[in-house]
Amino acid sequence: MEDMHVLVGGFMSVDGKIAPVNRKGREFSQYMQPIHEQMLHEIRAGVDAIIIGVNTVIADNPTLTVRKAEGKNPLRVIIDSQARTPLNSKILNQKTDNASTLIALAKDAPKNKVAALKNKNVDLIYASSSLASKRVDLAELLFALSKRGVKRVLVEGGGEVRWSFFEQNLVDELFVWVMPTIWGGRDAPTLVEGSGFLKAENAVNLEFKSINQVENMLILWFNINKKTRSPPTTPTTANSAQHF
Numbered sequence: 001m002e003d004m005h006v007l008v009g010g011f012m013s014v015d016g017k018i019a020p021v022n023r024k025g026r027e028f029s030q031y032m033q034p035i036h037e038q039m040l041h042e043i044r045a046g047v048d049a050i051i052i053g054v055n056t057v058i059a060d061n062p063t064l065t066v067r068k069a070e071g072k073n074p075l076r077v078i079i080d081s082q083a084r085t086p087l088n089s090k091i092l093n094q095k096t097d098n099a100s101t102l103i104a105l106a107k108d109a110p111k112n113k114v115a116a117l118k119n120k121n122v123d124l125i126y127a128s129s130s131l132a133s134k135r136v137d138l139a140e141l142l143f144a145l146s147k148r149g150v151k152r153v154l155v156e157g158g159g160e161v162r163w164s165f166f167e168q169n170l171v172d173e174l175f176v177w178v179m180p181t182i183w184g185g186r187d188a189p190t191l192v193e194g195s196g197f198l199k200a201e202n203a204v205n206l207e208f209k210s211i212n213q214v215e216n217m218l219i220l221w222f223n224i225n226k227k228t229r230s231p232p233t234t235p236t237t238a239n240s241a242q243h244f
């Protein structure tokens, strides 16, 4: 997708964890000072859509709006193959910020759950290549978003969703905020999860762009040259996302 800029971002402990072992990522927000919140919200205001995985909605119940900076609210996109987004989540219920929400589903999502989400007045699309496919197809999703005029997306997490974007060679830019702390926990989620690469030629090589210390946070930015990489899987042709 040539005309879509995909920015991936996240914050982690020095040992690479993005949440404690109980996966309650909000515990990490204590390291965020007002300046960091403002910076994050400025980044949000600079994109057309923010994408997160359904597990992040379940674990953190975020609002994903722009509150600490000037600017518009981007479209909030939840990747949720099986329509597991909790009906009481803030994203579905806090309408005050004038932010709209889109949920991307797989075609085999349970019909009763899809109907319940529909009642929440959110946009729903099927973004999977076939009835048999159990997961949202990211290329389909990006194609559907580009049809809505989206040109810049921010993938805020979590680790599984970041992995899928990297694995499928869809990422243009990455920022990582490193908090001066160690949390450990072999089952604690890390910045990028998934099944991992086995060969150097498949790994994602980053081009160093900048490094800054802002208060207690180390802020790293990287570019990704997609053309120099050979991903292990070929993304599907994106043309069949269906809107309700």
Ligand SMILES: NC(=O)c1ccc[n+]([C@@H]2O[C@H](COP(=O)([O-])OP(=O)(O)OC[C@H]3O[C@@H](n4cnc5c(N)ncnc54)[C@H](OP(=O)(O)O)[C@@H]3O)[C@@H](O)[C@H]2O)c1
Pocket (backbone or CB within 6 Å): 009, 010, 011, 012, 017, 018, 019, 022, 023, 024, 025, 026, 028, 052, 053, 054, 055, 056, 057, 059, 060, 079, 080, 081, 082, 084, 134, 135, 136, 137, 138, 156, 157, 158, 159, 160, 161, 162, 164, 189, 193
């Ligand atoms: N510090 C940070 O920057 C940060 C940011 C965000 C989240 N977090 C933390 O990260 C954790 C959640 O991350 P997570 O890795 O468990 O889950 P996640 O990435 O938030 O969501 C993963 C889920 O998305 C769904 N999905 C649908 N299509 C997918 C696709 N193509 N690729 C990948 N996922 C797809 C899958 O569920 P279905 O199969 O049911 O669709 C999958 O299990 C929480 O602990 C949260 O606190 C931290």
